[in-house]
Amino acid sequence: MSTATHTPTQPSGRRHAGPASPSLVQSIGLVAEREVKMRLRSKTFLISTGILLLVILAGIVVGGFMAKNTASxxxxxxxxxxxxxxxxxxxxxxxxxxxxxxxxxxxxxxxxxxxxxxxxxxxxxxxxxxxxxxxxxxxxxxxxxxxxxxxxxLDPDSDGSAGFLLYIVSLGFGLVFFVSATTFGASIAQSVVEEKQTRVVEILMSAIPVKALLAGKVLGNSILAFGQILAIAALSVIGLTVTGQSELLAGLGTPVVWFVVFFILGFILLAALFAAAGSLVSRQEDIGSTTTPITMLIMIPYFAVILFNDNPLIMTIMSYVPFSAAVGMPVRLFVGSAQWWEPILSLLILAVSAALVILVGSRIYENSLLKMGGRVKISEALKA
The missing domain is CATH 3.40.190 (D-Maltodextrin-Binding Protein; domain 2)
Incomplete structure (x- = not known):
């Protein structure tokens, strides 16, 4: 007596398949969502944001007090x-x-x-x-x-009554740019190094493309940075309205809009640089050696706008340099020294610069991400 064994078969034309891999857009979204959640859970991020908002509010209150005392x-x-x-x-x-x-x-x-x-x-x-x-x-x-x-x-070398107001506005633009760029830029670099050091990046790269990993990090932190800027803008509008500084609010309207536009492109440029800098090292202790030059690029416009906000030549140069345009151009718009076409030209220069930096930064990031041990030279990362 023989026993027949029947093997289950799938219906014709149908095969069992595993879960589909996420698309490029889905991968970018997943990484961006992960970055946002990680930052929002960070006490350091929340505390630094709160301090920045308090400083902006204090500046508005002091400015309102000075305006009332100087009203004539x-x-x-x-x-x-x-x-x-x-x-x-x-x-x-x-x-x-x-x-x-x-x-x-x-x-x-x-x-x-x-x-x-x-x-x-x-x-x-x-x-x-x-x-x-x-x-x-x-x-x-x-x-x-x-x-x-x-x-x-007529006499730009003399001191005028509006000097303090210009100083406060310049300090505000410079401080917001400096704090936001360094906070989120450093977070990107530290995240990249942490993933390399713990070998998590190898798991991530097996599931999603490297380009999606980089784009998600930049997108997630850009969303947070943009949200922080919007919170500062909303607080400034409320503070200036409550303290009766309506004329100053009207004067800041156009410069603030341009600042937000310039900041978005400028931050994307800096984010790509910080991610590339983080991929060059494998330990948190070594991250300063690669991110310090980028931090210096952010500090220069911050101090320059404070020291030379009343120097037309330096402010004009700053308004066209990609790393300082987000600060220099809004200040020039505030004092009315920029022609209508200048912010458009400066924005185009920044956009082209950001595109070039993203191309170079993504190449460094992709070629250095799996190299462990000592610091990877930039020339090696570009040639790989």
Whole structure:
């Protein structure tokens, strides 16, 4: 007697398959989600964010106190032509307007100190208006213009009354950029080294592409950095409104918008550099040797904008250098010394620079991630 053995078979055309591998987009999303959750659980991140918000709030309160103490009569402004002189609708009532026949007479009144500023027509400026100040631009007047005017300072070497306000604004932009970039940049580098040191990266690379791992880290930390910037912006709007600094808030509107745009691109550039720097070493003790040069690139614009915010030449150079454009250009927009096309050109330069840095950084990251032991030379990472 024979026994027949039947082997179960799958229906024709159907085979048992394991779970499908995540797509590139899904992999990037998973890594980004992991980065966000890890940072939000970090007490260091939460404490540093809280301290930064408190510093910004303290600066707003101090600025409001100073503004109230220095409040005086309406600013005296000489205007050539129509009484509005290029001011926004309803803004003329906020200033003491003096009509003059021509630009020469308006400039003379500024020189003599009879008026604090002059609004004159300009053929050389595409917007058609020029603001003339004695020692430095007053953001309160610049912000009330219907178009972005050309700004001329007759005696830029003298000290003016708006110097403290310019210093506070410059310090604010520089501090936010410096703290956010260093906090999240260092977190990216430390995360990369930790994954190498614990060999977790080998498991991750077996499941998702290396490019997805890098893109997810950059995306996750960029989301957190952008969220931090939005929180600072919201706090600033509320603080300036409550403390009665509406004119300063109006003057900061356009510069803050450009700062956010510049910061996003600038942070992506820096994030790629920090990730590449972290992949070059295998121990947390060695991370400083590769990230210090990048940290210096962030510190330079921070100190430069504080020390040279009233130097037009240095601020112009800063507004076009990719590592400092996020600080230099908003400050120039705040004082009204930048033409309408300059932030667009600077943003294009930053975008091209970010694309090139991402290409080089991703190559270093991909070629160095599995190399353990001593520090990997950049030349070796690029050639691998």
């Amino acid at each position: 009569e309406a600013m005296k402004v000489a205007v050539v032509g129509s009484p509005g002189g290029g001011l926004t609708e309803g803004a003329a009532g906020k200033f003491d307007i003096t009509g003059v026949p021509d630009a020469a007479a308006a400039e003379q009144l500024v020189k003599d100190g009879d008026v604090e500023a002059a609004i004159v027509p300009s053929d050389s400026n595409a917007t058609g208006f020029e603001l003339i100040f004695a020692t430095e631009a007053d953001p309160a007047l610049v912000s009330q213009m219907s178009v972005q005017p050309q700004v001329t300072i």
